[in-house]
Amino acid sequence: MGVVVSMEEGKRGQASIAALVGLTRADMGRVNELILSKAGSDVEMIPEVANHLISSGGKRLRPMLTLAAAQMFGYSGDSHVKLAASVEFMHTATLLHDDVVDESGMRRGKKTARTIWGNQASVLVGDFLLGQAFRMMVEVGSLDCLDILSAAATVIAEGEVMQLGVAGNLETTEDEYLSVIKAKTAALFSAAAEVGPVIAAASKNDRAALRSYGTNLGLAFQLIDDALDYGGSAKDLGKNVGDDFREGKVTLPVILSYRRGSEKEREFWRRAIEQDQNGDEELEQACGLIAKYDAIADTVARARHFGGIARDGLAPMEASAHKSALLEVIDFCVNRVN
Known part of the structure; x- marks a missing residue:
């Protein structure tokens, strides 16, 4: 099983993760072999459900951060x-659980595990992967x-x-x-980056630098995901555009648009988010309001802010190919919305 990263990323004329992929390619081959091995079980349904998501794509960005660090x-x-x-299993388990909580039907262009095997199987296989992750840590x-x-x-569980x-709460x-996305998304980015210098017996300052880098990269990554839900493509997002809206999620573009809108516009958001009136026409109206109040631009600006803090975290590090690759990951993450 090869590294699940499309090299098309480097053809956009923008930052890519090609350098990170190149530096970690050999180790990621070993990671992928280990993932397939540890996803195995005599209980037939476990590898079926696990491999459905594991093999469905994704950049494997978090484990690559661990290897590069x-x-x-x-x-x-x-x-x-x-x-x-272990990091990738934690991430995969979170996705399995998320799809159950969010009642999602599609992920990365495929039916979610819950729609094929049911909610119970998705939750339990997620638990199995968490158990395997902790066995490897031990x-x-x-x-x-x-x-x-x-x-x-x-x-992460607290973030969930x-x-x-806050689900459906427009206030x-x-x-x-x-605070939610720092727990739900940034915590794993932070841990993935920090365990690298820890296992390499680096200094406390180096650990703190990579922890800060990971936390702020994770915040930037999630904010761009929020923006993409109202102005991106399914390829960039890894799920269907508008899914957050249809699931009634209150993300930053919605928060900003709701607060800046008129009472009539806020009433629209209440119908859409709180009363599940969120079809295609409503999605088009939501996108219009988000554009009217510059909510995408401001969400991206917040992401760039956190990207800058991530960059500052690596500033004390000596120049190296790995530092350059990690810095380019920041640009790649925040430029996905362009």
Whole structure:
């Protein structure tokens, strides 16, 4: 199983993750082999459900961050491969659980596991993958890495519950929303980046730098996803455009448009989000309001802000191919909306 990254990314005339892919290619081959091995089970449905999502595409950005961050500090063992596979299993488990919570029908252009095997199977296979992730962390034998990744798992779960709390709530503030995505999305980016220098026995300052880089990259990544839902393509987003709207999610473009709109416009948002009047005509109207109040541009501006903080996190690092590749990942993430 090869690295699941389309090299078409580098043909846009913009930043790409081609450099990161090149630096981690050999190790990602080992990660992919480990993923396939650990997704196996004598219980037939487990590998069927797991491989449905594992093989469906995706950039594998998070495990590549783990590998590159370890390589950056001269690591030469194989523990980074197990940690990268653990990170990807945590991410995959989260997607399986998310699709159940969000009642999603499509992901990466394919039917979600829940629509094929049901909600129960999706949740339980997600739990199996989390269990396998923690087994691999234990095999690595680093209490620091185990602490970082287990803490991230806890924070991600908290973020999921926080998202339930704000679901359909148009009075959600920007700060409240940022707290949700910091937990739900940025926590795994942060952990993925930090365990690299940890396993390489880098300094506390280096660990902090990569942690900051990962956190802020994750925030930028999610904010651009929010923008793409109202102005991107299914290829860029990994799901259908408008899914957030149809699922009644209150993301930053909606928050900004709702607060800036007239009372009549806010009434439209209440019907769409709170009363599930969210068909194609309503999606077109929502996109119009979001454009009217510059909510996409302002969401992208927030993403660029966090991208700048991620860049600052790496500033003290010595110049290297790995540093350049990680910096280019920031540009790639925030430029996806163009």
